[in-house]
Amino acid sequence: MGELAPPHVLIFPFPAQGPINCMIKLAELFVSLTDFHVTFLNSEHNHKRLGIGPESGSQRVRFKSIPDGLPESHPRSASLFFELHDSIQTQSRSVFREMLVKKVRVGEPPVSCVISDGLMPFVVDVGEEVGVPVISFRTLSGCCFWAFFSIPWLIEAGVLPILDGADMDQLVTGIPGMEGLLRLRDLPSYCQVRDLLNPGLQQMQVVTRYSAKAHTLILNTFEALEGPILAEIRKHCKTTRAIGPLNAMLQARAPDAPPLLPSTSLWLEDHSCLTWLDSHAPNSVLYVSFGSYVVMSRGQLIEFCYGIINSRKPFLWVIRPDLLAGDEMVLPEELTVEAKARGRFVEWAPQKQVLQHPAVAGFLTHSGWNSTLESLVAEVPMLCWPFFVDQQINSRFVERVWGMGLDMKDTCERVVIEHLVSELVESEGLRTATRAMAEKARQSVDPSGSSYLEFEELVNDIRAMSTCAI
Ligand code: UDP
Numbered sequence: 001m002g003e004l005a006p007p008h009v010l011i012f013p014f015p016a017q018g019p020i021n022c023m024i025k026l027a028e029l030f031v032s033l034t035d036f037h038v039t040f041l042n043s044e045h046n047h048k049r050l051g052i053g054p055e056s057g058s059q060r061v062r063f064k065s066i067p068d069g070l071p072e073s074h075p076r077s078a079s080l081f082f083e084l085h086d087s088i089q090t091q092s093r094s095v096f097r098e099m100l101v102k103k104v105r106v107g108e109p110p111v112s113c114v115i116s117d118g119l120m121p122f123v124v125d126v127g128e129e130v131g132v133p134v135i136s137f138r139t140l141s142g143c144c145f146w147a148f149f150s151i152p153w154l155i156e157a158g159v160l161p162i163l164d165g166a167d168m169d170q171l172v173t174g175i176p177g178m179e180g181l182l183r184l185r186d187l188p189s190y191c192q193v194r195d196l197l198n199p200g201l202q203q204m205q206v207v208t209r210y211s212a213k214a215h216t217l218i219l220n221t222f223e224a225l226e227g228p229i230l231a232e233i234r235k236h237c238k239t240t241r242a243i244g245p246l247n248a249m250l251q252a253r254a255p256d257a258p259p260l261l262p263s264t265s266l267w268l269e270d271h272s273c274l275t276w277l278d279s280h281a282p283n284s285v286l287y288v289s290f291g292s293y294v295v296m297s298r299g300q301l302i303e304f305c306y307g308i309i310n311s312r313k314p315f316l317w318v319i320r321p322d323l324l325a326g327d328e329m330v331l332p333e334e335l336t337v338e339a340k341a342r343g344r345f346v347e348w349a350p351q352k353q354v355l356q357h358p359a360v361a362g363f364l365t366h367s368g369w370n371s372t373l374e375s376l377v378a379e380v381p382m383l384c385w386p387f388f389v390d391q392q393i394n395s396r397f398v399e400r401v402w403g404m405g406l407d408m409k410d411t412c413e414r415v416v417i418e419h420l421v422s423e424l425v426e427s428e429g430l431r432t433a434t435r436a437m438a439e440k441a442r443q444s445v446d447p448s449g450s451s452y453l454e455f456e457e458l459v460n461d462i463r464a465m466s467t468c469a470i
Contacts, residue, residue, distance in 0.1 A: 004463075004466060005109055005466065006034075006035040006036055006037060006109070006466070007036050007037070007112040007113065007462050007463055007465065007466035008036070008037040008038075008039070008108075008109040008110065008111050008112050008466075009030060009036050009037070009038050009039070009111075009112065009113055009114075009115060009462060010038075010039045010041060010099075010100075010111045010113075010114045010115070010116075011023050011024075011026065011027050011038060011039065011040050011041065011114075011115045011116075012041040012096075012114060012115070012116040012117060012120070012123060013041075013042070013116075013117050013137075013139070014085075014088075014117035014119040014120060014139075015042065015043035015045065015046050015068055015076075015084065015088065016076075016084075016292065016293070017265070017266050017291070017292035017293075018139060018291070018292065018368055018369065018370050019117050019119070019139045020042070020046065020050075020264055020266075021264050021370050022137075022139040022220055022246060022369075022370055023040075023115070023117065023137060023139065024040065024260060024261070024264050025246035025247060025249075025250055026115065026137070026218075026243075026246060027040050027061070027260055028250055028254065028257055028259065028260055029246070029249060029250060029253070029254060029257075029455065030459075031060060031061055031257070031260065032253075032254035032257035033253060033254060033459075034459055035060075036060070036459075036462070037060050037061075037062075037108075037109055038060065038061050038062070039061075039062045039063075039064055039111070040061070040062070040063050040064070040260070041064050041065070041066055041099075042063065042064075042065050042066075043065065043066060043067070043068040043088070044065045044066065044067050044068070045068055045070070045072065045076065046065075046266060047063065047065035049266045050261060050263075050264065050266065051262075052065075052261065056261065057260075061260055062108075063261075064099070066092050066095050066096060066099070067091065067092060067095065068084060068087055068088045068091065068092060069087035069088060069090065069091025069092060070083065070084060070087050075322070077293070077295065077322065078293040078294070078295055078387075078388065079295070081293075082199060082200065082203065085119065085203065088120060089120060089121075089122050092122075093122050093126060096122075096123065096126055097126045097129070097130065100114070100126065100127070100130050100132055101130050111132055112132075112133075112462065112465050112466035113132060113133045113134070113135060113215070113462055113465045113466075114127055114132055114133070114134045114135065115134075115135045115137050115218065116134060116135070116136065116137065117136075117137055117138075117139060118136035118137060118138040118207065118208070118210070118211045118214070118217070119138075119207055121206070121207055121210035121213075124136065124210055124213055124214050133215040133465050134214050134215060135214055135215050135216040135217075135218060135458075135462075136210070136211040136214035136216070136217050136218070137217075137218040137219075137220075138208075138211060138217065138218070138219055139220055139369065139370070140369050140389065140390040141219075141221060141226070141369050141372070141390050141393065141394050141397070142219050142221045142225075142226035142229045142230055142233060142242070143178070143226060143229050143390075143393050143394070143397050144188050144369075144389070144390030144393050144394065145208060145211075145219065145233065146175065146177070146178075146229050146232055146233055147175055147178075147182075147187060147188050147191060147393055148188060148190075148191070148204045148205065148207075148208035149208050149209065149233070149236065150174060150175040150176070151191065151201065151204065151205040151208075152205070153174040153175065153176070154172070154174040154175065154187075154191065155196065156174065157173045157174030159172055159173060159174050159184075160191060160193065160196065160201070161193055161194050161195055161196050161198075162184055162192060162193065162194055163194075164194060166184060167184075168183060168184045168185040168410070169183045169184070169185065170183060170184050171183060172184060172186070172187060176232050177228050177229055177231070177232045178229075181396070181400065181401070182393065182396060183396075185392065185409060185410055186392055186393055186395075186396035186409075187392060187393065188204070188389060188390055188392055188393050189386075189387075189388040189389055189391070189392055190203075190204045190388075190389065191204075192392070211237055212236050212237045214237075215239070215461075215465075216239040216240070216241060216458065216461060217233070217237040217239065217240045217241070218240075218241050218243060218458070219233075219240065219241070219242050219243075219244065220243065220244035220245065220246050220369065220373065221242050221244045221245075222242055222244050222245065222440070222441060222444040222445075222449075222450060222451045223242060223444060223450040223451075224437070224440035224441070224443070224444060224450075225376075225402070225437065225440070225441070226242070230242050239461075241454040241455070241457065241458050242450065242451060242454055243451050243454050243455045243458065244373060244444075244451055245373040245376065245377055245441050245444075245445070245451075246373075247352065247373060247374055247377055248373075248377045248441045248442060248444075248445045249445040249451060249452065249455065251377075252442065252445045252446070253445060253452065265348060265350075266292065267292075267320065267321075267347060267348035268347070268348060269348055269349065269350045270346040270347060270348060270349060270350075271350055272346075273316050273344055273346050273349055273350075273354065274350065274353060274354070274357065276316065276344045277316065277354065277357045277359040277360065278357075278359070280314055280359040281359065282358045282359060283358070283359070283360075283361040283425075284313070284314055284359055284361055284425075285313070285314045285315060285316055285357075285359045285360050285361060286308065286311070286313045286314070286315040286316075286360075286361065286362050286363075286364060286421055286424070286425060287315070287316050287317075287349075287354055287355065287360050287362070287363045287364070287380070288304070288308065288315055288316065288317040288318065288363075288364040289317075289318035289349065289351060289363075289364075289365060289366075289371070290318070290320075290323065290365070290366040290385070290387065291365075291366045291368040291370075291371055291387075292320070292368075293368075293387070293388070294323065294366045294387040294388075295322070295323065295324070295325045295387075296323060296324065296325065297324070297325055298324055298328075298329075300412045301323075301324060301329070301331075302331070302332070302335070303412045303413060303414045303417065304364075304412070304414075304417060305331060305335050305339065306335070306414035306417075306418075307413075307414040307415070307416070307417025307418045307421060308343070308364075308417065308418075308421055309335065309338045309339060309342065309343075310414065310418040311417075311418045311421035311422050311425075312342070313342075313361075313421060313422070313425050314342050314343065315342065315343040315344070316343070316344045316346070316349065316354065316360075317343060317344070317345050317346075318345075318346055318347070318348060318349050318351075319345050319346075319347065320347060320348065321347055351371070351374060352374055352378075355374050355375055355378035355380050356378045360378075360380055361380070361424075361425045362380060362381055362382070362383060362421070362424040362425045363375045363380045363381070363382045363383070363405075364382075364383045364385065364421065364424075365382050365383070365384060365385070366384075366385060366386060366387045366391055367382070367384040367385075367386045367390075367391040367392075367394040367395040367398065368390075368391060368394075369390055369394060372394055372398065373441075375404075375434075376404060376434065376437055376438055376441060377438055377441055378438070379431070379434050379435045379438045380434065381404055381405050381424055381427065381430035381431055381433075381434045382398055382404060382405030382406075382424075383405060383406050383408060383420050383421060383424045384398055384399070384405055384406065384407045384408060384409065385408050385409065385412070386407075386409050392409060395407040395408075395409055396409075402433065402437055403429070403430070403433035404430060404433050404434040404437055405424070405430060405434075406420050406423065406424060406430075408420055
């Protein structure tokens with residue numbers, strides 16, 4: 001028997017901005033800290049949007065693409081999330097299977113393991129069929145994963161379905177480890193259903209329970225943040241690796257690693273806002289972004305505008321071209337003048353750099369998990385206005401458990417917004433708590449920290465899977 005060839009890991013995110021941003025960081029860690037070969041698999045649609053060409057990648061890193069089964073003109077928006085989800089599950093399966101069994105290029109090492117987004121359980125089945133181990137990476141929070149996992153117990157406890165006219169402030173039972181913590185309104189959006197046959201509820205239950213079938217479950221979180229929940233998850237998904245925050249791990253363990261792509265943004269980043277931030281005093285600016293999926297009405301946008309402007313704080317605000325549902329983005333005249341005097345609008349920002357900028361004092365966010373971790377690591381407290389999936393539970397944890405922000409869910413009134421923006425930017429307590437959690441995040445990615453040790457274990461597991469000798 002000869003020397004063992006380095007493992008070849010195929011990384012397959014769900015085709016959306018959050019999962020791509022999260023999973024490419026894992027690819028970058030493998031490339032900088034190990035000898036692994038990595039293939040990063042995008043949907044054809046995103047492959048094009050990311051501008052990936054034949055020259056992208058290197059000898060150890062390949063970018064490949066797979067059809068998602070939808071026509072090019074499909075908007076792939078939040079309201080059509082399950083169309084994309086169903087399509088990729090059914091249409092991409094055979095191409096993916098072929099990709100795993102065939103060497104796509106002469107001399108390319110066979111795939112030793114797949115790390116796929118846990119939103120796509122078909123990958124676990126295909127891996128089983130062809131004898132390639134599959135690791136499931138859920139890119140949402142541990143608390144949301146656990147709430148989805150607990151759906152059968154929520155039903156048993158009579159919490160679900162939620163009855164018409166129910167008091168949404170009623171406390172939830174049925175999620176082990178979270179007693180007394182969540183109100184009905186804090187459940188992940190797909191759990192807030194009136195009907196047990198709701199497709200979102202059903203899909204999330206099936207998909208989440210599937211992760212227990214995978215070889216390993218990876219979560220982008222850390223012990224000091226979600227330790228008690230991780231302990232519950234490990235009772236069911238034995239090998240659960242909490243290796244986050246991946247952005248902090250990259251910063252600390254591979255600070256000089258060149259990024260695998262010039263940008264992972266599906267929209268064009270407007271870097272001019274960094275120069276605009278340079279002209280502001282430290283800890284003075286409110287950063288506003290609702291991520292890649294949130295859609296709001298014109299009425300809500302106007303409430304946010306009045307609230308933010310009346311708080312008299314300078315602001316940098318990301319307004320994606322598709323942020324408004326159907327409406328045109330036209331503000332009343334008085335708002336436009338005021339907004340120009342104190343604020344800056346961009347269509348898409350280099351968010352990680354924005355959050356790290358000393359001028360930024362607070363983040364008005366939709367509480368997507370990547371945004372939450374990026375804000376935490378940058379020591380920026382959050383004002384949360386959750387939209388869907390894990391955002392409702394993340395924002396509850398941000399305020400109630402971690403003390404790093406304020407949860408404004410289910411309200412969108414200018415007076416409330418004005419008051420909370422001022423509180424966010426001026427509160428020393430929120431800043432201190434966020435700083436303390438950021439310090440714990442840094443400790444977790446130290447060479448002896450929990451996340452780094454879990455990452456090393458993951459690397460060892462993958463090596464053990466690679467039986468190919470040269
Ligand atoms: N993001 C960005 N620029 C923006 C807005 C968002 O680069 O103007 C990035 C952000 O840094 C994060 C991702 O987009 O990595 C959004 O992921 P998240 O999980 O927060 O929310 P989602 O978009 O999935 O709802």
